[in-house]
Amino acid sequence: MSYADAYASWQADPEAFWGKAAEQIDWFKPAEKVFDPEMGVYGRWFAGATCNTCWNCVDRHVEAGNGERTALIYDSPVTDTVQAFSFSELQAEVGALASVMRAYGVGKGDRVVIYMPMVPQAVFAMLACARLGAIHSVVFGGFAPHELATRINDAAPKMIISASCGIEPGRIVHYKPLLDAAIAEAATKPDHCLILQRDMERADLIPGRDLDYAELVSQAKAAGETTECVPVAATDPLYILYTSGTTGQPKGVVRDNGGHMVALKWTMEHHYGMNPGEVFWAASDVGWVVGHSYICYGPLLHGCATVVYEGKPVGTPDAGAFWRVIQDHQVAALFTAPTAFRAIKKEDPRGLLIEQYNLSKFRTQFLAGERSDPATIQWAEEKLKRPVIDHWWQTETGWAMSGNPVGLGQLPVKYGSPGKPMPGYDIRVLDDEGHEVEPGTLGNIVCKLPLPPSGFPTLWNAPERFLTSYMNEFPGFYATSDAGIIDEDGYVFIMARTDDIINVAGHRLSTGAMEEVIGAHPDIAECAVVGAADAMKGQMPLGFYVTNDGANRDAAELEKELVALMREQIGAVAAFKTAIPVKRLPKTRSGKVLRGTMQKIADSAAFKMPAAIDDPAILDEISDALKGRGLLS
Structure with missing residues (x-):
């Protein structure tokens, strides 16, 4: 199927399109309605269905006879550690952790804050929450105590899973003191904190509150303890992910279980062009939406191996770090931010380090997270001699709004554009009065409702803020707060956040341009x-x-x-x-x-x-x- 065919198929019958995609997911109970327009603010996907995200990421691969296939690769140049986990081993780790969490009171619907460095246990914790039907909220490791406290107050977690420290080049980030200060500040207190003690720095545990992760999980594994995958409604929350708010109060983006799985599974094949058994690497952090979608959930849903990388694009040890990881783990596709490539280009402008590594399994480089300037893309194309694919999406959507879908046959690249709208997204450009503008005219990028599967249905504890922040400015549309154009060929160009459009003597100009x-x-x-x-x-x-x-x-x-x-x-x-x-x-x-x-x-x-x-x-x-x-x- 081509991109044009896929997009036309979605436009003709969105419910049939996503209903077909949903056949790739295991459901305990199928949906009564693929889309229910009466639920929520703009409707909900897979109403009446029950499912479990951890089952689809882990257990079903083991049941299908693929338990020995690699599921997760941990590569940490800052600790000189490489470790691989098969799907069977992942199942044992996640099941044991879930049994520990359940023993300490965590159940369906409870919130769990995860405040971790880039270690496998961060992914285990996300999956263990999903297994129990608990709702995780991953907070970027190393966030200052006040920022962590605001998230603890909003999510009201029953448990926090953290580590004694994080490792950065040349320094240790002291997680436990940050966590203790945040809990002291927070009005809402967790019942327990599960702490992963790292060899580089062991933390003092507070009796009665703090628990030793490794000790309890080891005991559970030795006893063969696990848990079932708890059925949840497709429309139940899988996670809360806090994104910055203009008021200083973070916004808790809610992601559901069912639509999220359907969308991410579809993207792994059709957008990223991946096959089960291959290695996909998102060089991000689990604390950001890219880490949620494409370190933890997307690759595992598709039966791919995912890479958890505790390092930097430069400095661990040099600007060849990414190429070394791709070579060592036979990575087929890398997804990273343009900033990483700019850092690599700055230190190795001639790309000499690339030539030192065997990248024979490497097919495609994906960029997202901020605007990809043409110079960076062209440099990467020239040095890598592979497609370099920009795409654009947001925490609120969970997957690409516009892109160049490799799995549907790559479209011609237009430098400066993250491609065309993906199936599910009817993207428009409106002026400030809400009128659609001519092709090539700068304006407000919006998406006609309803959002497709995985689109956020609300903000945690803030339904009114959901409306005022995203829905009220242009009725019937989701306001992205991005400014840009759509050209005569349908390519989207994201030029800036709307607050980065500057007014010079009455002329609206894009800082991105x-x-x-x-x-x-x-x-x-x-x-x-x-x-x-x-x-x-x-x-x-x-x-x-x-x-x-x-x-x-x-x-x-x-x-x-x-x-x-x-x-x-x-x-x-x-x-x-x-x-x-x-x-x-x-x-x-x-x-x-x-x-x-x-x-x-x-x-x-x-x-x-x-x-x-x-x-x-x-x-x-x-x-x-x-x-x-x-x-x-």
């Missing part, structure tokens, strides 16, 4: 453009850039070249005059550039320290760079 221009310069490794307040024009674009290693350029000369490029490719309307060199850009630990914080610094506005910032010292470097140009007092 400007970053494309700067990023295309051969000496630039990565860049960010923000709109700084300007008394005359409202806002003026301000560029920050990091040069490639070995690019010893005079800053004033390079700025002239970038200004000339901007005039040539966007025009004088951009009013781009300032490009400032910095050693590094402030980012979250998942690699997203903190443009909003940079803008606040440039405007001398108050800002809250981003919870997931990789290194707070970078913000001082940005301030110093602005002061050096006389742009801050």
Whole structure:
């Protein structure tokens, strides 16, 4: 089936399309209705069905005779550890953990917060919750105590599963003190904390509350203890994943069980082009939606092996780290953020390290998580000599809204576009008044309701906020808060978050388009453009850039070249005059550039320290760079 056929099939009969996809899932009880428009805000998928996500990820592969097939590969260059688990071994680990959790009171519908580094036990914990019908909420490891406390208060977990520490290149992240401080601050307290003691740092356990993960799970495994896979409604929550909110209060995105499985299973074959038994690697963190969808659930649903990587794209030990993992574990497809490639390109601009590894099993490179600038994609294509596929989606959807579906036959690539809308998504571009705009016109990217399977049905404990944040601005549509265009061929171009569209003397301009221009310069490794307040024009674009290693350029000369490029490719309307060199850009630990914080610094506005910032010292470097140009007092 081609992309065009698949999309047309979905458009003609969405219920038949997703009903067919649902045949790939084991159900305890099939759906009474594939789609019930009367349930929830915009309808619910697979109403009346019962199922279990852990069964579909683990047990059914064992029952089918594939228990010895590799399910999970743990690769940790920071601890010099490599470990593989078959589906049978995964079943034993998850069943034993679930029996321990049940013994300490965790049952169907209870919440469990998981605050873990990138270790196999993080995935075991997610699957054990799914096995019991409990609802997990994974919080990115190393989040500051206050951020963790807000999530504990909202989710009200019966148990927290954590570790004594995380490992970063050159440092240990002390998880247990962070956890203790968060619980002290939180109004809601868990009954128990299950703590994985790591050899690099063992934590003091609080009697009566804290439990030793390894000790209890080992005892359960030795006794052959496990649990059944508890049937839950397809519409019951599988997990809550908190995403940043504009008010500072995080939003708990709810994911259901049934629709989530149907959508992710469909994507593994049709979007990513994977076959059962192959190795899929999402180089993300389990704390983010990519980690939920494509480290834990998607690959395992499809019978693929998944990679849990505790390392970085550079520095563990060098810019060849990704190629080493691909070679050693015969990875067929890698999914990572463009930031990772920019970091690799900065340290190895000629791609010499790639040539040192055998990538014969490697077919496709996928990018997502932020805008993929054409320069990064073209560099990766040239050096890898393989398709480099951008796609776009959000925490709220759980899988690709637009992409280039390899499994349906790859579409022609348009640089700067994450492809065409996927089946299930009717994507439109509207002006601020809600009117659809002409092809090629910048506007608000929205998706016509209903969202397809796996789309979030609500926010945890916040149904009104769900409406005001996503549904009310454009009635009948899900507002993505992204701005962009759809061209005459139906390709989607995501140019910026709507709050990254800047207004220069009345002209709405995309900072993403400007970053494309700067990023295309051969000496630039990565860049960010923000709109700084300007008394005359409202806002003026301000560029920050990091040069490639070995690019010893005079800053004033390079700025002239970038200004000339901007005039040539966007025009004088951009009013781009300032490009400032910095050693590094402030980012979250998942690699997203903190443009909003940079803008606040440039405007001398108050800002809250981003919870997931990789290194707070970078913000001082940005301030110093602005002061050096006389742009801050």
